[in-house]
Amino acid sequence: MxxxxxxxxxxxxxxxxxxxxxxxxxxxxxxxxxxxxxxxxxxxxxxxxxxxxxxxxxxxxxxxxxxxxxxxxxxxxxxxxxxxxxxxxxxxxxxxxxxxxxxxxxxxxxxxxxxxxxxxxxxxxxxxxxHAHHGMLHSDTQLALLDQYAGHFNLLKQCQDAYQQWKSLDLQLKQLKEQQEQRQARAQLLEYQVQELDEFALQPGEFEAIEVEHRRLANCGTLLEQSQRALYLLSEGDEVSVQALLQQAISQVDALAGEDPALADITNMLHEGLIQVQESSSELERYRDRLEMDPERFNELENRLSRAMTLARKHMVSAHELAQHHQQLADELADLAGSDEQIEQLGEARDAAREQLAERALKLNKSRQRYARELDKLVTDNLKALAMPHARFQISVEHRADALSPTGADRVQFLVTTNPGQPLQPIAKSASGGELSRIGLAIQVITAKKVATPTLIFDxxxxxxxxxxxxxxxxxxxxxxxxxxxxxxxxxxxxxxxxxxxxxxxxxxxxxxxxxxxxxxxxxxxxxxxxxxxxxxxxxxxxxxxxxxxxxxxxx
Known part of the structure; x- marks a missing residue:
């Protein structure tokens, strides 16, 4: 108050x-x-x-x-x-x-x-x-007055929420469809690129492995020669190899260790060194034996490296990144391929939201119809009290399923007849200025009783x-x-x-x-x-x- x-x-x-x-x-x-x-x-x-x-x-x-x-x-x-x-x-x-x-x-x-x-x-x-009665001539105002009297604000809120959901999904769908042409063009390019990379089929880490093998084959002669030289120095030289010299040193130190136990640790280290040299020689020998000039394999690797670098330049990435780039393009293509399904799903969600809005609008219509009949009688009684003995007031609530809005799907019209035998007509057509004032007042007094606000002002x-x-x-x-x-x-x-x-x-x-x-x-x-x-x-x-x-x- x-x-x-x-x-x-x-x-x-x-x-x-x-x-x-x-x-x-x-x-x-x-x-x-x-x-x-x-x-x-x-x-x-x-x-x-x-x-x-x-x-x-x-x-x-x-x-x-x-x-x-x-x-x-x-x-x-x-x-x-x-x-x-x-x-x-x-x-x-x-x-x-x-x-x-x-x-x-x-x-x-x-x-x-x-x-x-x-x-x-x-x-x-x-x-x-x-001047409120002048605004009452508009259908939107009439709808608001009926809703104010009915007090079904929860139904109105449900309709507003459903309408916003429907419109939001509809906008998303339109935007997705507008982008469809661009996505199709992108998908065509990706299909060509992915197919080209699929045919080459470079696996992750493969380029690095090819580089190593290619380098080994390219230097095979040098590797054989140097491996053989290293083997000769390690073990194959009768008197000058590391192994022969170590064996001689071990014999000398072993003889001395009998005289001085302090040399025992040195003897052990020399024996361990000999074992390391022998194992290294064995590994190097196996490596040398595997080395083999293979011109056919070398050419195969040469071509694959060349093709990889050509594709990398074409896609503007490094050859080391080509396999990863291939996967990224394939993933993007898969996403684009799924956009048609996304459009279909979004369309179904949009249609479901519209159906929900239509259901809520129908509930709102039924509520409006019920309260409109109540208001018809109350306003008619008030008009009779306001020196309009022959007046009859009626609210038309027309449900238009194809005209969904945040307030439902109804068109509300206030109809009145002030003389016997005359049909009901919209108040804008059938009421004089004085009659319109009284109709407005009759409605305002009734709807004001339903307003939750504790203070009412009539100016x-x-x-x-x-x-x-x-x-x-x-x-x-x-x-x-x-x-x-x-x-x-x-x-x-x-x-x-x-x-x-x-x-x-x-x-x-x-x-x-x-x-x-x-x-x-x-x-x-x-x-x-x-x-x-x-x-x-x-x-x-x-x-x-x-x-x-x-x-x-x-x-x-």
């Missing part, structure tokens, strides 16, 4: 501090006094658009703050807690607009972006403007009505005020007299400055204001008597 509004240097308001009570509060005033200025200031405090022109001339900035009791508003409490902005059971919104047009906002003393001010404001206040929604009809409107709004806080800006005494509370707006001029003031009216002052609304500036005993009849007390 809104408990206090403070306005400073806003438009022609120098300073206002207003305390509000529960129930229905009516706001009246002279023409041009700025009856809606408090509503405009409150709208700004709820995240509305701010401009430098809103700042009172001569002031540096406009300041508006609104204090709310949120103890009984679960949605607001949850929002505040989830955004770490809660402060017990009270909430203060504040907005500042500088004369240069710069805007700042706070929630419970914490700086916040306007988006957060708006989001929280939606849980606190719902404003119904005087001159009674335009175009008068007399007994105005009294009915007043009673409707008063009844609404029994369960929620209601503000009503009005020029009709029949409506103003139904308020639980009454605020009066006046414009005062002092020298070259003008400012708007807003004060609560009680007792005789309120009676005088109702009389003024009835008869103008000249107040008579008759107008006072009539005003007294219009004044509804809490006991009525």
């Amino acid at each position: 809104l408990t206090q509004l403070t306005v400073a240097n806003f438009a022609i308001v120098k300073f206002l501090e207003l305390d509000f009570a529960p129930g229905m509060t009516t706001i009246t005033g002279e023409t041009g006094a700025g009856k809606s200025i408090a509503i405009d200031a409150l709208s700004l405090c709820l995240g509305g658009r701010g401009e430098a022109g809103m700042v009172r001339p001569g002031a540096e900035r406009a300041e508006i703050s609104a204090r709310f009791d949120v103890a009984a508003i679960p949605a607001a409490l949850q929002w505040l807690r989830s955004n770490a902005l809660d402060d017990d059971e009270e909430c203060i919104l504040r907005r500042s607009i500088s004369s240069e047009g710069r805007s700042r906002a706070w929630i419970n003393g914490n700086p916040v972006p306007l988006s957060q001010l708006k989001a929280l404001g939606e849980t606190l206040i719902s404003i119904h403007g005087q 001159e929604v009674d335009v175009g009505i008068s007399g007994p009809t105005a009294a009915v409107v007043g009673r409707m709004l008063r009844q609404l005020g029994q369960s929620t806080q209601v503000f009503c800006v009005t020029h009709l005494p029949q409506v103003a007299g139904n308020g639980h509370n009454h605020m009066f707006v006046a414009k005062q001029s002092q020298g070259k400055s003008t400012e708007t003031r807003m004060t609560p009216l009680l007792g005789e002052a309120r009676l005088q204001e109702l009389a003024r609304l009835l008869g103008g500036d000249t107040i008579t005993d008759n107008t006072l008597a009539n005003a007294r009849e219009l004044l509804v007390s809490d006991t009525d």
Whole structure:
């Protein structure tokens, strides 16, 4: 509930501090006094658009703050807690607009972006403007009003989620198909390259092995000659080989070891050295015996090395990287080959998402049909009470399965007939301006009862009505005020007299400055204001008597 509004240097308001009570509060005033200025200031405090022109001339900035009791508003409490902005059971919104047009906002003393001010404001206040009935002519507005009355927000959220999923998959599928031509061209090139490398079939590590073998065959003569020379030096020379010389040394040291045991370790080392030389000689001999000039094998290796280097240059990689490059191309080709399957799978997922959206849209349609029939009767009854005895209201809910959207697949139309024997027609075609005002009011009062926000504002929604009809409107709004806080800006005494509370707006001029003031009216002052609304500036005993009849007390 809104408990206090403070306005400073806003438009022609120098300073206002207003305390509000529960129930229905009516706001009246002279023409041009700025009856809606408090509503405009409150709208700004709820995240509305701010401009430098809103700042009172001569002031540096406009300041508006609104204090709310949120103890009984679960949605607001949850929002505040989830955004770490809660402060017990009270909430203060504040907005500042500088004369240069710069805007700042706070929630419970914490700086916040306007988006957060708006989001929280939606849980606190719902404003119904005087031109709302004109917006009601649009099918989208009519759909929103029906959904607001039905309150099936979970179904709406499910439809929105399903629609986003469907559209996301559809976009992915389109992008994938657009890339298909490029992938096909790439796949053709890869097929040729992979086939060429498949035919060559170079295995990982093979190029390095070929290089070693090729080098050995290329130097076979030198290797044979040098191996034979090394063998001669190691063991095949009768007197000059390493083996023969070691054996002679061992014989000499063995003889000396008998004289001096300290030479035993040297003898052992010489024996080990002899064994190493013998084993090395055996290995070298086997190596020499394997060496064999093989021109045919050499040519085969020469050709394979040459082909590998040619392919490597063609693919702009080193010959050592060719086998790995071959595998990478093959993997890429396999991925591209799987893209057709991916398109098919994505298409199936897209179709399944659309089917799910269609199912949810159908559930939403059934809910709308049910609540539309309820709303038909309630609005028709309200229209009869608003001096339209022959009026009949009906909501058309047309399900169009091929027109899926985030809000389902329904086209909603408000139909009305105001005279006996006339068929139902869209309200834009069949209702006059005054009738349209009453239809809009009848719908707003009903749907407002379903709104979760605890404060409702009706800004001159009674335009175009008068007399007994105005009294009915007043009673409707008063009844609404029994369960929620209601503000009503009005020029009709029949409506103003139904308020639980009454605020009066006046414009005062002092020298070259003008400012708007807003004060609560009680007792005789309120009676005088109702009389003024009835008869103008000249107040008579008759107008006072009539005003007294219009004044509804809490006991009525």
